[in-house]
Amino acid sequence: VLSGVASEVGVFTFAVRVQDSRSQSAIANYTIQVLAPSPLFSVNGLLNGASFRSTAIAPGEIVNIYGINFGPAQLAKPQFSNNVALTQLSETRVLFDGIPAPLLFAAQNQVALVVPYEVVGKFTTNVVVEYRGVPSPPIAFAVGATAPGLVTSESSGKGQAAALNEDGSLNSTVNPAKPGSIVVLYATGEGQTGPFGVSGKLAIDYQPKPLLPVTVQINGQPCEVLYAGAAPNLVAGLMQVNMRVPQGLMAIGSVPVAIAVGGLGSQDQVTIAVAP
Numbered sequence: 001v002l003s004g005v006a007s008e009v010g011v012f013t014f015a016v017r018v019q020d021s022r023s024q025s026a027i028a029n030y031t032i033q034v035l036a037p038s039p040l041f042s043v044n045g046l047l048n049g050a051s052f053r054s055t056a057i058a059p060g061e062i063v064n065i066y067g068i069n070f071g072p073a074q075l076a077k078p079q080f081s082n083n084v085a086l087t088q089l090s091e092t093r094v095l096f097d098g099i100p101a102p103l104l105f106a107a108q109n110q111v112a113l114v115v116p117y118e119v120v121g122k123f124t125t126n127v128v129v130e131y132r133g134v135p136s137p138p139i140a141f142a143v144g145a146t147a148p149g150l151v152t153s154e155s156s157g158k159g160q161a162a163a164l165n166e167d168g169s170l171n172s173t174v175n176p177a178k179p180g181s182i183v184v185l186y187a188t189g190e191g192q193t194g195p196f197g198v199s200g201k202l203a204i205d206y207q208p209k210p211l212l213p214v215t216v217q218i219n220g221q222p223c224e225v226l227y228a229g230a231a232p233n234l235v236a237g238l239m240q241v242n243m244r245v246p247q248g249l250m251a252i253g254s255v256p257v258a259i260a261v262g263g264l265g266s267q268d269q270v271t272i273a274v275a276p
Helices: none
Strands: 010-019 025-034 040-048 062-068 092-096 103-106 110-114 124-131 139-142 182-188 214-218 224-230 238-244 253-261 270-274
Touching: 040 139, 062 124, 092 103, 092 110, 182 253, 214 224, 214 238
Parallel strands: none
Antiparallel strands: 010 025, 040 062, 062 110, 092 124, 103 110, 124 139, 182 238, 214 253, 224 238, 253 270
8 A cells, every 4th residue: 555645746756675574575666646636616616707707708708717726826927928928827727628728817726817719609618727737627618709797996796896087097986987077997708809809919009899889888877988999908808998977977976887798788786986
């Protein structure tokens, strides 16, 4: 019996020697391979990186996957080559039907990534998390055209939106926007873009825009959308929406805000601050 808990991953050699009562002996050499524990996650472990909802995934959507044995003990931050996010961080990869996804960070129990645009047009995609060459069991996820989620200031999917006022300052209850002014929102899950999205590419020399129409409502009232497309200098898949607060908006304080892409809406319970 060879027992115990391995402390390292790798290939190791050892020898076994036996001797009988007559002092006759024999030696045999063996090799044992210690693999990293298999990554594991569930169908409910993949969430929109902004809304934290479990829905059908969209091409280019930023998502988080939660599970175990995903990566290193210390957070591995994103790395770029030629302005494109790498698909491997500290021996962690995430595959969609075998296509590696650009990674935004990797840790033991969580990985953030951009869904490859290559899933466009599919009904389902098999997702595998791989660490040190050991894959998780594949899990099938539904694919949709869009999966909009608004980014919130506390990264909870609820409450104050991560929004900028017209002067570039953070929107908040102590720094509200005024009717008629421009507010900038951030979201993900807008789906395929034009020009076609390049997975993990920084929006430096081009700003792709969603193929499907983007609308915004504040307190149920439609807003004028001035721009909807890639957030400049940030990774494709993070959408910036510049909209104008309606002049006739009667509500003040923390007011519900929502976006829709191709008719599919973002999560509830997200607000921006508005004052007269």
